[in-house]
Amino acid sequence: MEDKKYAADIDSITKAHALIKPYVHITPVLSSETLNSIAGKSLFFKCECFQKGGAFKFRGASNAIFSLDEEQAAKGVVTHSSGNHAAALALAAKLRGIPAYIVIPKNAPKCKVENVKCYGGQIIWSEATMQSREETANKVLHETGAVLVHPYNDSRIISGQGTLSLEFLDQVPQLDTLIVPISGGGLISGVTIGAKSMNPAIRVLAAEPKGADDAAQSKASGRIITLPQTDTIADGLRASLGDLTWPVVRDLVDDIITVDDKEIVEAMRYCYEVLKVAIEPSGAIGLAAVLSDKFKRNPAWKDSRNIGIVLSGGNVDLGVLWESLNN
């Protein structure tokens, strides 16, 4: 794999690992005999819901924040995000003692907005479209001179997320397959580059909601496809691929499995009742994918025995959760 042509490589990921080490949690890996029986595989769950800020996003955010030079940092950072990146950036900025301007779409979950406030981020609201998010962020950038830290299409962010794979393969060296949620592609690009550098034979599968399947469509057609709107309970997985994340997804991700909301909610139920992990819908999608017919019937995955699944985050409004589990 020629790393150099992508936005991150094992080198940038290793550097990120060293830089963010004092700030991030090494999250535990959990397993369950019950889920292994149901899946017919050995499943290993990397619990990023226990990460600072409740999701993996803190890795990339702290890499971005702590690699700024003093002059850049002083003006602060700005971003647009449906939630977890917002809180992560606000937290990382607070740890560095610099301001964070966060553009949040109006339909973001309450708990994610609360997190941003908790961590001292300054909120600016936008409409719930990609265009409005980007335009509002640009306006703030011009007003404040703050550094734009994109939620995923940024090499510092991708390298930060990639540190997850270094930990995971260290904790479970026998992994032959990884299943990773995909939204903008920051997590999966970093994890794929990191994992395949450490073990070229490992295979990486993305898990995506059917109601936001732009990555699956992009993979199928060989070019970036963006959707005018999305429809899924997985509120963290509605973004489109960017010009830095797409090439990694196109070239290095082996396949994309799409699942519907019913499968996501079923997987959430398993996470709560069997794993005892309080996951958000986006976080449960990897489990939904491995339990789906699509995965089970596909001969390409017959030989996958030791599967690593990233439980990406746990920020969910309990009221919303209760309704979905009861419907």
Next chain:
Amino acid sequence: MACKKYGVSIDTIQKAQILIKEYINLTPVIHSTTLNSLSRKTLFFKSECFQKSGAFKFRGAANAVFSLQEEQAAKGVVTHSSGNHAAALSLAAQLRGIPSYVVIPNTAPKCKVANVKRYGGIVRFSEPTMQSREETAIRVLQETGAVLVPSSNDVRIISGQGTLSLEFLDQAPELDTLIVPISGGGLLSGVAIGAKSKNPAIRVLGAEPKGADDAAQSKACGRLVSLSHTNTIADGLRASMGDITWPIVRDLVDDIITVNDEEILQAMRYSYEILKVAVEPSAAIGLAAVLSDNFKKHPC
């Protein structure tokens, strides 16, 4: 500390640790800066909800099942339990390939009954009183010849639960205080003996629902008190102490903090929303205790 008089000692706990090591999960310790701020302490959460069968009970159950001799084991094991010990014993028995007979009160949560069946336990329902539980269990014992494995008042069980303290102090040697839920006292007594053997200066506190505060009352008056009925959402914390667990709680546990159901629910909410851990009410009681006024006013 003269451990021998309790029937459980650091020795029996260490032996248990070796015996059960290959069967149990080494559970993680989780932290939260947010909860540290709220409590104004540094908190370390030993997450036994991630233990096999979903609770710490599997430690004691595995120790009991795997220390049986062949002849005893062949007839199986029997117990009465409001839930988690039932599942834990069934799982341990399944792993050893022996039958398990489980007497469950007919008010037990559905998920706990389902767990027992999933692990191959043979269920017999009783009324939700201590007396009915015990009588039904004795009847099964006489029918099957199975070995009775109580849920807390048993040296093998207490030693098994005590292995938790060895792990915890190994993972977080700086701990100066432990807060442990108390029901029958199996967990608290095992942890108290294990922890104080490793660090005599460590303080061990019990956390108990106000609506099932028999242990607090026992501590206060210096003799074993049991309640005729209990009233709490913490369904796993309704049992009374026994003649093995009580002396340990009496002598080695520094204090018992009681909390009401509202505090337990708030602690559960924090566990879900901040720690991202899906705890049952009984499991959240330690967090409820450390956040309570009772604790904040405590001389500790």
